Amino acid sequence: MFGKAIRKIAGIIHGPLRMIDYGDRFDGKCVLTFDDGPSENTIKVLDALKMGNVHGATFCVQGINARKYPWILRRIVEDGHTLANHTYDHSRLTELSAVKIVQQLLMCQDAVNDALGKQYSLTQMRPPYGSFNYRVLTIAHALNLAVLLWQVDPKDFLPENQRNSDSIVDTVFDRAVKSGCGGLILLHDIHETTAEVVPAIIRLLISNGMEFTSVKELLDTKYNTKDHTLSLSSRIWRTARQSH
Numbered sequence: 001m002f003g004k005a006i007r008k009i010a011g012i013i014h015g016p017l018r019m020i021d022y023g024d025r026f027d028g029k030c031v032l033t034f035d036d037g038p039s040e041n042t043i044k045v046l047d048a049l050k051m052g053n054v055h056g057a058t059f060c061v062q063g064i065n066a067r068k069y070p071w072i073l074r075r076i077v078e079d080g081h082t083l084a085n086h087t088y089d090h091s092r093l094t095e096l097s098a099v100k101i102v103q104q105l106l107m108c109q110d111a112v113n114d115a116l117g118k119q120y121s122l123t124q125m126r127p128p129y130g131s132f133n134y135r136v137l138t139i140a141h142a143l144n145l146a147v148l149l150w151q152v153d154p155k156d157f158l159p160e161n162q163r164n165s166d167s168i169v170d171t172v173f174d175r176a177v178k179s180g181c182g183g184l185i186l187l188h189d190i191h192e193t194t195a196e197v198v199p200a201i202i203r204l205l206i207s208n209g210m211e212f213t214s215v216k217e218l219l220d221t222k223y224n225t226k227d228h229t230l231s232l233s234s235r236i237w238r239t240a241r242q243s244h
């Protein structure tokens, strides 16, 4: 009941919850998203984006790492990319109380502000492990955060894929281009091998006609073309209600 009331109030203040769900399709358009950093490998990623003339990537940062690498966080913003909230220390939000979820998100926001030395309102969040329930969605909505899942997951974090980086590039190509779903490509800028394959991913996608865009543009595309009431698939609300 309480969650419903919060969602209603958040709806009045912020409009409907905006979310990029696993099932969304964005033919011909994609966004590179990098989770868990920043780390020293992020610099290599930023150089690759610059070389490839790719703007508007999203970096889903952990507050704890924003505190460790404030200068890298500043460069992400200076290079024209977007920061998103990935909690303070990568907690699985579905296992936390509402108060702790809010704390995780606000502590990440504070770390970002401190690192940048100015107010930077995060407007997107990605739940660690893609793990969410009704409570997480309600709190994200109340904090005016769009929720980001993904379309393309090459599982770059797996040791076998770190050893065989071609598999990361191949999976991105299969999902984003061959299956034609485009959308958010999930990578992790804490891994050196991932940072090293970014130039190959950029080249491959561009040479196959993919356009790099931003999360904001994908969200605007989705919510301008669909009825808001359909913006969350029934599956999500069913799952969310069950786990509430």
Ligand SMILES: [Zn+2]
Pocket: 035, 036, 086, 090, 128, 129
């Ligand atoms: Zn993560």
